[in-house]
Amino acid sequence: MSKIKEIYAYRQMIVSLVRKDLRGRYKGSILGFLWTFINPLLQLMVYTMVFSVILRAGIDKYYLFLFVALIPWIFFSASVTSGSSCIIAQKDLVKKIYFPREVLPISHVTTCFVNMLLSFIVIFFVIAISGVGINISSVLYLPIIMIVEYILALGMAMIFSALTVYLRDLEYILGIIIMAWQFLTPIMYSIDIVPENIMPIFMANPMTPIIIAYRDILYYKQIPQVSTLLHAFILGIVFLIIGNIIFSKLQKHFAEEL
Template structure:
């Protein structure tokens, strides 16, 4: 509770860091903030060409099937791999100024979350223009699953950022971990393709129910199953607890290690 009170007291600092990250992301580029929309559109173009023309899959409108899961995955992936360095990159501030150290991973993940929300404008536009359309009832569940993914992404950022302060190699190891994690998450394939004997282990992946829920809402245009939402919430909150405890124990000696 003390940590929550402190974070609330430093909310302006969090907002300031988020604004700085969003404003500085494309600073100096000719198109600036438009890259937020151009990047997912370029990816969509590549996937459309590869999976609709060259590598034909048995899934109808596979490029949409992939696209609605890829944007959420990019958010999680960036929160994990990029979040690992969010404490280290601000080491001078950590050593000289007192503030709740949780502010840094929270600000980083929040800026990535805002970027994902903007990318969802592209997803909505593509779904409408492609004729796939949107189900307004199913969309009511979208904020719920977004909050779950935010909690999960913040959890992994808390863990990775805290450990990286003590072990710099973690930042590089995560490059391999996230690549393997993506292939173990149903981003590029359907859950039905996973052999039954591996389903139990497969479902321990906290991103599995999140991707399934996004795809249910946006691709299949139906409300996600309650079991899927409950599964996602349970894994998200469990990992958040682990993240908070880990960060709380390791943050005490950040200044000395940096």
């Protein structure tokens, strides 16, 4: 509780870092903040062409099936990959002044979370033009699964941001890990096609129940199963606890390593 109170006392610093990151992310580019919407749309076009035209996934309104899972995945992957270097990126700050080091991964993940929320404008627009519509009862569960994913992303960001200070190559290794992780998560395909004998592996993936919940809410227009939400929540909390333990142990020597 003392750590939570300390981080809360530095909430203005978190807000300032998030604002700075959002303003500076596309600084100097012609399209600027529009890239928040353009990037996922371009990925959507490529994946839709590959899986609905070339490989023929045979899923009705595949673009929507994919999009409602792709946006949450982009948030998670950005939180982990670029989050791994968030301590190194602020090394001058870490070496000069005292503040809870947890502020840095929290501010980074929050920035990615804000970007995801903005991208959901596009999701609801795509849902509207698709004619699928929404189920108000199921959409009420959307904030719950978003918070669960935020918790998971923060736990992962804390783990890898702390480890990367000591192992700089991890920043590059993560690119390969995230690419493999994406294909082991039911984003571009349905969980129903996964063979029964390897299903336990897929369900051990913390992003699997999260993606299933997003798809239930926005594509199938149904309330996610309690077991799915509970599964996602437990995995999220577990990784946040692990992340906090690792971060707390390693942060003692951040200034020396940087």
